[in-house]
Amino acid sequence: MVANPGSARIARTARRLNEPRPATVVPRQGSPALIDRSPVAIVREEWHVVDRWWTEQPIQRRYFDVVLTTGENVVVFVDELSERWFRQRA
Numbered sequence: 754m755v756a757n758p759g760s761a762r763i764a765r766t767a768r769r770l771n772e773p774r775p776a777t778v779v780p781r782q783g784s785p786a787l788i789d790r791s792p793v794a795i796v797r798e799e800w801h802v803v804d805r806w807w808t809e810q811p812i813q814r815r816y817f818d819v820v821l822t823t824g825e826n827v828v829v830f831v832d833e834l835s836e837r838w839f840r841q842r843a
Contacts, residue, residue: 771841771842772841773830773839773840773841774839774840774841775837775838775839775840776788776789776829776838776839776840777789777790777838778829778831778838780831784796784799784817785817785819785829785838788819788821788827788829788840789840791821791822791823791825792821792822793819793820793821793822794819794820794821794822795819795820796817796818796819797818797819797820797826798816798817798818799815799816799817799818800815800816801814801815801816802814802815802816802830811834812832813832813833813834814830814831814832814833815830815831815833816828816829816830817829817830827840827841827842828840828841828842829841
């Protein structure tokens with residue numbers, strides 16, 4: 754039996770699946786070289802997304818699918834409108 758699944762504590766801890774989190778990225782020649790102090794071993798893929806251009810909150814992002822020297826797969830993107838970097842799970 755689940756005890757009070759609608760409690761405020763559960764609602765506060767819930768978040769969107771794979772929600773972007775701010776990242777510290779040091780770029781080199783337009784691609785990430787360091788992500789949160791971890792060196793990038795290889796950039797596997799890069800793509801550009803432009804969406805919602807017709808709204809008051811357009812999206813313009815450049816994504817990078819990378820492998821860190823630790824072996825971890827990471828997806829990062831730069832919001833080209835705010836020039837801020839974010840990290841998502843690969």
